[in-house]
Amino acid sequence: MNTQFKKGVLDLCVLNQLVREDRYGYELTELISKELEVTAGTLYLILKRIKDDGYVTTYLQESDSGPARKYYHLTEKGRDYLQKQKAEWLEFLEKAGKLLA
Amino acid sequence: MNTQFKKGVLDLCVLNQLVREDRYGYELTELISKELEVTAGTLYLILKRIKDDGYVTTYLQESDSGPARKYYHLTEKGRDYLQKQKAEWLEFLEKAGKLLA
DNA sequence: ACATACTATTATGTATTGCAATATAGTAAA
DNA sequence: TTTACTATATTGCAATACATAATAGTATGT
Numbered sequence: 001m002n003t004q005f006k007k008g009v010l011d012l013c014v015l016n017q018l019v020r021e022d023r024y025g026y027e028l029t030e031l032i033s034k035e036l037e038v039t040a041g042t043l044y045l046i047l048k049r050i051k052d053d054g055y056v057t058t059y060l061q062e063s064d065s066g067p068a069r070k071y072y073h074l075t076e077k078g079r080d081y082l083q084k085q086k087a088e089w090l091e092f093l094e095k096a097g098k099l100l101a
Numbered sequence: 102m103n104t105q106f107k108k109g110v111l112d113l114c115v116l117n118q119l120v121r122e123d124r125y126g127y128e129l130t131e132l133i134s135k136e137l138e139v140t141a142g143t144l145y146l147i148l149k150r151i152k153d154d155g156y157v158t159t160y161l162q163e164s165d166s167g168p169a170r171k172y173y174h175l176t177e178k179g180r181d182y183l184q185k186q187k188a189e190w191l192e193f194l195e196k197a198g199k200l201l202a
Numbered sequence: 203a204c205a206t207a208c209t210a211t212t213a214t215g216t217a218t219t220g221c222a223a224t225a226t227a228g229t230a231a232a
Numbered sequence: 233t234t235t236a237c238t239a240t241a242t243t244g245c246a247a248t249a250c251a252t253a254a255t256a257g258t259a260t261g262t
Contacts (some may be wrong), residue, residue, distance in 0.1 A: 004250085005109045006193075006197075017200070035197070036193075036196055038250085041250090041252070041253075042249085065258095065260075066207075066258060067259080089106065105219085105248070108248095111219080126240070145242060146219080148241095164227090168239065169240080170240070
């Protein structure tokens, strides 16, 4: 899969998985990987980024089967950002679509 | 406009403008700029890249009003590449769409 | 004890775009 | 004729985001 296509969109895909419920990193890796080819390393970098940017907060939680999980929770700022970026993405698709028609 | 969204797609937009007719660099800059924010520098890098990759050939032609124009012509290889990449782009959009729904 | 699955992290490399500057040839204006 | 502006092409450096690969810790099953 063309690596470049994902640039800028993966963030949104991750954030979008957090709209309804908090999720932990490994879980997100699997969710995203079902559709797009992404490695754990890439995912965790994104998670670090969106945390540094204040779009998510995190907390640890014990697990029955394995190491503790770090859960990611979408903040209001993150919700706003996601909404605006999704709109911008759709706008971009429309314009690019004209050039690719 | 989110810079990252364009990664990998600008190539296709440029190549797609060459399907029906040869065009010169400056002309392409204007065509693309009508829809997407791109600077000349970026466009010319793309043109250099797709030439190095053998997707286009070039030739100079005098102009009535200004310096000679460098025209870009789509090769068979370029046509194939464009077709495949467009398909891959659509496939990517479908998958990303699921994650963004 | 060992392999395996689950979970998280980090270092280094690569590709693409942004920004800004340079350069040259005409044309219009002062 | 000097100036300025438009048309055209090119290049260098910085910033960003993804890929790859390696590391590490915990629990479970054999």
